[in-house]
Amino acid sequence: MTAPQRRRQSRPVVLLRPVPGRSVVHELWAGTKLLVVAVIGVLLTLYPGWAPIALVAAFVLATAWIARIPRGVLPSIPRFLWVLLFLGALTASFAGGTPHITVASVEFGLGGLLKFLQITVLSIVLLGLGGLISWTTNVAEIAPAVAKIGRPLRLLRLPVDDWAVALSLALRAFPMLIDEFRVLFAARKLRPRETADSGRERRQRMSAEIVDLLAAAVTVALRRADEMGDAITARGGAGQISALPSRPRLADAVAGAIVIALCALAVYVELFTPLTTS
Template sequence: MTMVLFRQVPVASPIHSLWAGTKMIAAFLLSLVLMFWPTWLVLGAVIVFLLVIGVVARLPLNTLPRLPLVFWVLIAIGALLNAPVGSQSVLNYCRILVFGLVLVTASFLIAWTTPMGEIAPALAKLGAPLRKLRLPVDEWAVVVALMLRSLPLLLEEIRILRAARKLRPKDRLLERAADAALIDILTAAMAVATRRASELGEAITARGGTGQLTAHPSSPTRRDAVALAVVVAVCLGSVALDWVI
């Protein structure tokens, strides 16, 4: 089973049919609530809400990324470093860790349920008021959209480069250099990324420039208003419950 990262999962669900801007606003509201009320109760409520969103979106279990063992080892080391300070320090460390994972999961849910072609138009529409300040809203939206679209391609190229390097004859001199494999892969990845960027720029120019990326018509509907109302209710309800308890 392959890991899906920053790619839409091709299933039909109510979450997939929502406007991309609605999902980004929802993620912003959840992050705003967790920023000012990062209690365990609010964190738990948001986690349950995200799990419900994943179920409603009909996301398969293999969509979740498999984190390497090194990640968990580093987390354990961080907890051990905070242990001598006291149990409260460890709890705060765990709270910050869960807070970060929740924000990352919310971002992944947007990517898993949204076509990448709808990100730039949604960002341009949400940032429309900033145009009055003469800010390059369309350019920012294009940069974000291209980054999200190119990152999975770059990760796939790195996997191919790693697999190709494993097939090379073993060299004892290269094996002695601990950073040799990493340097080779990063150098090749930079070359591939430069070539892809050049090809992508030529393709965008041939299709009429970056303005075409933000010209896709997209706007919220009644279901988006209902979805935002649910998100606001979850945020206010979790804060109110935490305040009472």
């Protein structure tokens, strides 16, 4: 290939947009998925060991395979993130701790490095769990599910329906605002730029561009909010968002039993297995 090497196009973050297709995971009630995330989050908070992390990671991968999530939904990792991870691992390795290795009669402690790797893997697993919810759940199903789950809180006179509506509107607006911001940044790159004669002039021009982008972003957000308000009013008001029929089914009970068994196995392995307690 004689042409110059093409730069590989980076894949953006795809969130709050369900992946096309139907599967058992897609058909689950949105409330079940939210409760699963909450239960696993509590599990990894109380028992953040390698065994629970590995079991939850296997659960996430198996669920993604059942839901037929393509690899294309995974975003490209920017280079600066790899640099930050390397610097974090390097600084964490200075903490030392068990286990120790000896290289050329010099002893090194790997405790700090292993802790950093454990936290990094835990973060990746939790991000993957949240991504599964985003890729298999329609945003319109979130508000009714939250209203159903929070129904006992109505006895305390808490505005559960209003919270559900606010959450639903935020989730709906987030992808639209991301697309609008991408258009704004693309338009900014197309604007002709004058060459700056000094560093002070470059800083002043950069500050002016940031102010212009922020003003344009606020204008776009207000316009989108006005359009969304008109659409909600035309469809019967905000109360209709959380009033849609939403209830669990037999498949949700099976999924809940699997998650409970997974959590019980993770706790047992973490507490009673000699490999983790030694």
